[in-house]
Amino acid sequence: MNERNRRRLLIGGFGTIAVFAVLFFAVGARDVIDSLLSATPSLVVATFALALCWLAAWSLMLRTVLVALDVELPIGKAFFVYAGAVFANNVTPFGQAGGEPVAALLISKVSDARYETGLAGIASVDVLNVVPSVSLILVGVGYYATTATVAERLETAVGSAVVLIAAIVLVMAVVWRYREAIIKRLPALIAPRLSRLGLARFQSETLEADLADRMGRFFENIERVGTDRWRLSAVVGLSLAGWLFQTVALMAAFAALGEPVPLYVLLFVIPLANLAGAAPLPGGLGGIEAAFVTLLVPTTGIEASVITAAVLIFRGAIYWMPVLIGGLSVSAFGVKALE
Numbered sequence: 001m002n003e004r005n006r007r008r009l010l011i012g013g014f015g016t017i018a019v020f021a022v023l024f025f026a027v028g029a030r031d032v033i034d035s036l037l038s039a040t041p042s043l044v045v046a047t048f049a050l051a052l053c054w055l056a057a058w059s060l061m062l063r064t065v066l067v068a069l070d071v072e073l074p075i076g077k078a079f080f081v082y083a084g085a086v087f088a089n090n091v092t093p094f095g096q097a098g099g100e101p102v103a104a105l106l107i108s109k110v111s112d113a114r115y116e117t118g119l120a121g122i123a124s125v126d127v128l129n130v131v132p133s134v135s136l137i138l139v140g141v142g143y144y145a146t147t148a149t150v151a152e153r154l155e156t157a158v159g160s161a162v163v164l165i166a167a168i169v170l171v172m173a174v175v176w177r178y179r180e181a182i183i184k185r186l187p188a189l190i191a192p193r194l195s196r197l198g199l200a201r202f203q204s205e206t207l208e209a210d211l212a213d214r215m216g217r218f219f220e221n222i223e224r225v226g227t228d229r230w231r232l233s234a235v236v237g238l239s240l241a242g243w244l245f246q247t248v249a250l251m252a253a254f255a256a257l258g259e260p261v262p263l264y265v266l267l268f269v270i271p272l273a274n275l276a277g278a279a280p281l282p283g284g285l286g287g288i289e290a291a292f293v294t295l296l297v298p299t300t301g302i303e304a305s306v307i308t309a310a311v312l313i314f315r316g317a318i319y320w321m322p323v324l325i326g327g328l329s330v331s332a333f334g335v336k337a338l339e
Contacts, residue, residue: 015281018286019281019286022290023308024308031303032308035257038258039257040255040257043253043256044253044256046252047249048321050248050249051317054246057242058238059079060075061125061239062125063078064231064235065121065231066107066111067231069120071118077110077111081103081110083322083325083329084106084330085102085106087102087322088102088103088330089277090283090322091323092282100122102330104116104121106330107121109334127172128236136271137267137268137272139268144268183212184212249314250314253313257309259306261302269295272291273292276290283319288315289312293308
């Protein structure tokens with residue numbers, strides 16, 4: 001691991017510890033531990049089993065996208081490749097910025113596909129996951145509004161999510177609209193700088209041509225995925241299934257503590273809380289947990305310590321289990337995630 005990544009991980013790790021310290025101080029660490037000790041083991045196991053179903057659904061998303069790009073990846077390998085991407089997301093700050101390049105390397109290594117093809121595949125999966133999440137937020141908040149007064153904090157969270165997602169969509173639309181100009185001009189700007197910094201082994205002109213060729217293929221692959229309507233529908237359906245598996249997993253975590261939670265609340269809380277993954281913490285660790293507690297306390301009326309315990313069980317399944325599986329996968333495939 002280079003010095004820069006080591007420094008980033010240390011900063012992110014200290015940030016995570018600080019967030020958890022504040023969270024446990026606010027809700028009461030002893031009460032959280034007592035709640036965890038009272039959990040029903042069978043329902044905790046069910047939480048982890050449902051998390052595996054989520055991971056399997058989204059790995060099938062990746063495989064379906066790659067098939068559209070003429071990349072054959074067996075179902076078993078697709079599962080471990082996607083787990084490796086989740087591992088990279090979870091151990092690097094700013095999530096997908098670390099996961100997508102690692103997943104592209106894994107795909108190219110296990111299938112002999114080009115790197116930019118693998119990158120287009122995993123990027124398509126991450127983008128398409130946004131579509132069902134927005135729908136779940138709107139459906140969940142809409143139904144919740146018919147049963148209770150929407151608190152100002154929740155209005156702010158939903159408003160922020162809508163603004164953030166709209167901004168991401170706008171940037172993507174602009175990049176797609178001007179993709180030909182980007183392919184033509186961006187390599188000419190990047191290549192000389194990479195050559196001067198010694199970050200590339202080719203001369204500037206050769207590197208510029210190579211970058212332009214790779215970017216062109218990347219956008220072509222994205223277009224192939226977007227125009228294959230049958231597979232696009234299947235991918236969105238698998239994404240929705242994955243979100244629903246996460247929702248039921250969190251319900252199981254609450255049930256393990258003897259506290260039922262309405263499905264419609266979790267439909268919007270899970271996507272909203274995951275937006276905290278954009279924080280400069282390893283996979284949003286600490287920030288996502290705090291976001292869950294902040295959203296669930298006013299919407300469920302359950303004690304903060306019980307909510308924290310349920311969220312820790314859920315995150316153990318959604319965060320720590322993929323770290324273990326994905327870390328072993330990345331190591332087995334011989335890809336270094338933190339270089």
